[in-house]
Amino acid sequence: MAKNSEEPKFSLRLIVDEERNKVVLAEACRDFVDVLFSLLTLPMGTIVRLLENHRNSEPITVGCFNNLYKSVVDMGSDSFETEACKQMLLYPMSVRDVQSKRLKVNINPTESIKCFKCPSYCELYSNFNTSRCRCGNLMSKEIELEKKEQVAGWSQSDANGVFVSGRCSFILTDDLKVAVKSTELVLEKLKSVGCADVNKLGERLLVIGLEEVLTLLEYIFSSNAPLTDTFLNKQSPQGVTKICKSLSPCLEKKGEEAEPGKVVTLKAIVRKQDDIEILFVECGEEFVELLFSFLVVPLESVWEISGSSISLGCIGNLCRSFKELTANEGTELSNSICTLPSFYSFQMQLPGITTQQPPVYYRYRLYDNQIRYGLTTNGNRTPNYRKDRIVRADLMDAKSPGSDKSTQCYGFLKKETKFTVLDDLTITSMNSCSTISLLKKLQSHADDLEVKEISISNADALNLLRASLVTSSALSTAFWSLFAEKVKEETDLGDSVSKKVKEEET
Template sequence: MAEISEEPKFTLRLIIDEEKNKVVLAEACRDFVDVLFSLMTLPMGTIVGLLKKHQKSEIGCFSNLHNSVAEMSIDSFMTGACKEMLLNPRSVKDADCKRLKLNLNPNDDGLKYFKCPFFSNCNKCSDFSGSDCACGSLMEHEIKLTEDDDHIQNDVDGVFVSGRSSFIITDDLKVSVDSTGLVLKTLNSLGCSDVSKLGEQLLDIGLNEIMRLLECVFYSNTPLTDALLKKQSPQDMTNIHKLLLTPSCLKETKTEVSEESEFTIDAIVRKQDTKILYVECGEDFVDLLFSFLAVPLEYVCDTSLGCTGNLRRSFKDLTVDKRKEEGLGSKCVLPHYYKCQKQVSVITTEEAPLYYRYRNSNPRQPDYSLTRDCDRTLLYRKDRIVPVIVIDPKSPSHHGRDDNGSGFVKRGRRFTVSDDLIITTRGCLSTSICFLKKYQIKGEDVDVHVIRIREAEVMNLLRASLGTSSALNSALWNMIAKKPKMET
């Protein structure tokens, strides 16, 4: 008897232009659209890991950022948790994605907290095993979290879309609620009004197909055709982002910026063509670049940018976003432990959750558990409820809790960042010499420009990291033209 696969599958109805061997439309159920929209919520570091594992492919400069974290010595980070949270980033949407029929996040094993052996005295816990407690001990013992009834939802509504059972998806990933009028309008706009020339195909979609689709989102104008019909390799496609992410396409916006959100870097520029070879910077700018790995795809792609833009626009149009009601609709919100000492306002963090500990009376259960609800008197007596502080896992034990957040990398160090965002710790004089040898250039042929990075440049750099292997030059080219060389 053949083995029965337990992998979730979705059935897509493809309407195909058989003469062109091209997908015209796809009809999909709500569960598949939920999974498709979940791509927008995945942190870029997670997407890098998924494509590296399943498709052996890379994305712009994000793969270099991810590799830089992996290859950097643990001694360069504030704590071991810093490296873990960057290599395996988490999202504020993790709890929602657990309800998906197919959760694409391989790191989502549920919300867990850890305590040290002296928890009854410290009253502190951490999101990461091995964090340093303020008492100097390691937080390695998992503490049970009592699930809130508020998080339990029935299956009447979907995760990101609700109230509909059928959707149509165009080949360039525009998602709409299915209707006869919209289908006819789409067919006419594509020159496919003669339905006698159209074929139909039912296709079962699993993890492999979705991974191929995820890859094609970044490399193809027609991801449904290439990923599901032709099963085409991205090496045979044109990377449309390289065409769209020219310097003239990057936005130049004016924002009021405080000193706290400015980052000063030294750009090493080749005189001949004013190209940035690399930059030297302190820990704050490296923290910023590393935080890009935790930013969801939704905030990296622009609504005007190819298929990722179409998918993001559909995601914004068809989902109810609670952040809009809270005034956070335009901001990227990360979990509380990604907060750094210096960050821009467009990338903000949640407040650390407030928990209470209580002692279990059943000897078969762990000694303590956590809850958010201090009024659930049926579970425990109120006099045994004690507030618990969720610490910043980036802070070493001797720092205790830091409300302003600490950084990922250790303070007082210098780093070099290449044009394609390979980050290394700057060791000594030989670092500069190695770079000059790499580019086969003399010292007299380069200038050092001091650049101040503000929020507009941060967003340009974030988006350039997605679609080009020359992020620094794509995002900062206009600043080099404006800045005089550093006085020596």
């Protein structure tokens, strides 16, 4: 990524144990803490894309997410309902994008929401210029959106940051625990790390910008001391590909649920071994959409909805600090529920995730001599012209192929499509791959394999999300217990039959 001498920067003061070349504490301004917390609000697909662009030669691997993202890149547009579907997954949007525009250093600048219409059909609109109207034309003509003077929930006051408020300074530990700075807390931290003798400590004042923030993003996944590794050691981070064979269930069961979780059935191709290893699964588009939905969930929400029990770098410490500080400062962003923009409605969605309602737009005539129109979300807006009237505009879902003007469509992939998903979550359309070639690639003998049918519930989906972040063998890690339960059921049934036969013989 090219460096810009005019890019915004801020200072960071490091308190360093010179003998061990290790950061003890860091003193930071509110701007830096806002940027640090903004890393948690990035969708996982955005994180993968930023890290791959940051180190083209050796990008950091985050579990199976790199494979998931590459699967979207490699998948043909004909597998998706619309071209916009693929773009929405490659460049996932966040409900926090508006807030992030106020960051001093924004590592993921995004454009504001736009509206487009068909040149020949004036009553139908879309937020994407790749959408097609019912007449078949691209909705390529941009329509002016009325800008709000102020975004609800925050003001431009100097006392209000993006994620934390007030003009206070903060202290950070090397493992990214963040707290409001005070002498008492500094003394407590120094004692806890065995650095009570301040004469042995040095100070370093750094000026950091975009490059350093991206490097820090790499280390929060792979290091327990990201400040030391980023600013002192400056070594290449290692990818996150832990091998983890046991994940405890993380979905709390709450009596009778109003809506039972959706269950999807897969055919798993496994080796005939005591330790179950899933080579790949064959599935429909519903399961693949579940996997693709992982890419649009922000990092903080991945940690939250998967049970807050992921042990990975310093993500847990940073997330806990984020929740504590935003809650204490009373900001609206402390809500732990994951909310996605209205475009992201999947056929199968993780529990704990909600989707915003699509915005309602109203058309009005612009104030000039030409007959031109703009859109507003204010249905009570006063018309510019006496004879003009505010008319509700039909907003087409970007996932709609254009045959109708559906305001909300579910599903990114074309229906009745079959896929193969490898253990590391590499996804391929079954139309574009040969089973024989796949078995050769996996160096598998037909006699060593068997096909088993498994059903995936909400709890299993959450385990899969967790496994995707911390291991390179997500399917085997998340679903091994399903095979164990099935084997136990078959064993218990066999024992029961044997017992009954013996009783009849006697």
